[in-house]
Amino acid sequence: MRALPALLTALWASLAASTALASTLQERIDMAPDGAEITLEGVNEGPIVIRHPVVIDGQGSAVIDGGSTGTVVTIESDAVTLKNLTIRNSGRLHNKVDAGLRIKGNYNVIRDVRIENSLFGMDLTQASNNVMRRNYITSKDMPLEMRGDSVRIWYSNDNVFEDNLIEHSRDFVIWYSQGNKIRNNRIRHGRYGIHFMYAHENFVEDNEISDSVVGVFLMYANNIKVTGNQILRSWGASGMGVGFKETSGAVVEDNKILGNAVGIYIDPSPWDPDMTNEFHRNHIAYNGIGIEFHTDWVGNNFSQNNFISNFTQVSVRGRGTALREGWNGNYWDDYAGFDHDGDGIGNAPYEIYNYADRLWMDRPYAAFFRGGIALSALDFVERLAPFTEPQLLVREAAPLFEPVDHAASRAETRAQSGKPKTALEMLTQ
Numbered sequence: 001m002r003a004l005p006a007l008l009t010a011l012w013a014s015l016a017a018s019t020a021l022a023s024t025l026q027e028r029i030d031m032a033p034d035g036a037e038i039t040l041e042g043v044n045e046g047p048i049v050i051r052h053p054v055v056i057d058g059q060g061s062a063v064i065d066g067g068s069t070g071t072v073v074t075i076e077s078d079a080v081t082l083k084n085l086t087i088r089n090s091g092r093l094h095n096k097v098d099a100g101l102r103i104k105g106n107y108n109v110i111r112d113v114r115i116e117n118s119l120f121g122m123d124l125t126q127a128s129n130n131v132m133r134r135n136y137i138t139s140k141d142m143p144l145e146m147r148g149d150s151v152r153i154w155y156s157n158d159n160v161f162e163d164n165l166i167e168h169s170r171d172f173v174i175w176y177s178q179g180n181k182i183r184n185n186r187i188r189h190g191r192y193g194i195h196f197m198y199a200h201e202n203f204v205e206d207n208e209i210s211d212s213v214v215g216v217f218l219m220y221a222n223n224i225k226v227t228g229n230q231i232l233r234s235w236g237a238s239g240m241g242v243g244f245k246e247t248s249g250a251v252v253e254d255n256k257i258l259g260n261a262v263g264i265y266i267d268p269s270p271w272d273p274d275m276t277n278e279f280h281r282n283h284i285a286y287n288g289i290g291i292e293f294h295t296d297w298v299g300n301n302f303s304q305n306n307f308i309s310n311f312t313q314v315s316v317r318g319r320g321t322a323l324r325e326g327w328n329g330n331y332w333d334d335y336a337g338f339d340h341d342g343d344g345i346g347n348a349p350y351e352i353y354n355y356a357d358r359l360w361m362d363r364p365y366a367a368f369f370r371g372g373i374a375l376s377a378l379d380f381v382e383r384l385a386p387f388t389e390p391q392l393l394v395r396e397a398a399p400l401f402e403p404v405d406h407a408a409s410r411a412e413t414r415a416q417s418g419k420p421k422t423a424l425e426m427l428t429q
Helices: 002-021 026-033 359-361 364-369 371-386 406-417 423-427
Strands: 037-038 043-045 048-050 055-057 064-065 073-075 081-088 099-103 109-116 122-124 131-133 136-138 153-154 160-162 165-167 171-175 181-183 185-186 192-199 203-205 209-210 216-219 226-229 231-234 240-245 250-255 254-259 263-268 277-281 284-285 289-293 298-301 305-310 312-316 325-327 350-353 392-396
Touching: 026 048, 037 131, 037 277, 073 081, 081 099, 109 122, 192 364, 216 231, 312 392, 325 392
Parallel strands: 037 055, 043 064, 048 073, 055 081, 064 081, 073 099, 081 109, 099 122, 109 131, 109 136, 122 153, 131 160, 136 165, 153 171, 160 181, 165 185, 171 192, 181 203, 185 209, 192 216, 203 226, 209 231, 216 240, 226 250, 231 254, 240 263, 250 277, 254 284, 263 289, 277 298, 284 305, 289 312, 298 325
Antiparallel strands: 350 392
């Protein structure tokens, strides 16, 4: 029996020696035993495929270079760890989805990895329960529409993507997948910050999404939670902070939606007549349009939101109104009423009427003149002496008289849910 440990030690030493003698990184990986840690130095030639569980540690400086051919690193195993390295120089073929990293296994960990000059960043296909943490992803130096997606999640469930920095890539897309947690990331200078399609029951939490065409878009995707995010400066002709297309059961809470062409855009949603979409405690400010409805609809509930300094608070296309939506306890900075009894609720309803702005809501091309002298003069005359009956667009019976302190509200919510307070919340008590 004493000979068995000695035999195992000799066998391990033999495997380690043969791995060290391997001439390429692919050979080192193939020859390493399951669970072995492979440390890298310098620049290593790719592409490589990992077919069994190993740990690859770049020690903070090593590089795997794909030589501008295909996908640089492919993981076809479970329980692989990549850490502290740079992956760079994928191919340029969209039809082959040339990526920095492709994952086809489960329970893998990717942390502290830089993916540079790669057409697509991370591509997950039927890959679940993986963790991607503190990574950096950028695409190739190409026009925005020609870049690949930073992250593609396809038929992949329960992955965690957190504390990553993504910039100058095209889209972050999630298709036919559920249970994924996307949190504490910074996503900037892309097209779609995060785009869901036929992907239900996912979570978008505490991200900063900035300077993209669209912040978060939910398309045919039910029961998505979008909470605690900063969605900033989605500008341009198609710019929107949060967009909906036939989506039901969404919860949009505690977000800062600031400086977008359209803060929230709703195209017939909720689609399921038995479900609602809930919008609570959001700060919707400095947008061209605070909330835009594609058509007159029902099933969206808004409460405790702050609407501040939006050029237009609410618009509805197609001659409709937003009177059938739920407006309950929101703050509107253009409310002209009073609070005589000091209960924090306005004594008169908050109402939005359409005057000359009906022109650009019915004819989108006329929005070019919005804010111009001619349309402003026409709007002034309409309000002074209407020659057509103005249309009531929004009516909230009990608007808030002061804006909601969302930081305090969120701290209270954390306390009630048992979540630990942040350091800032503890310092400001």
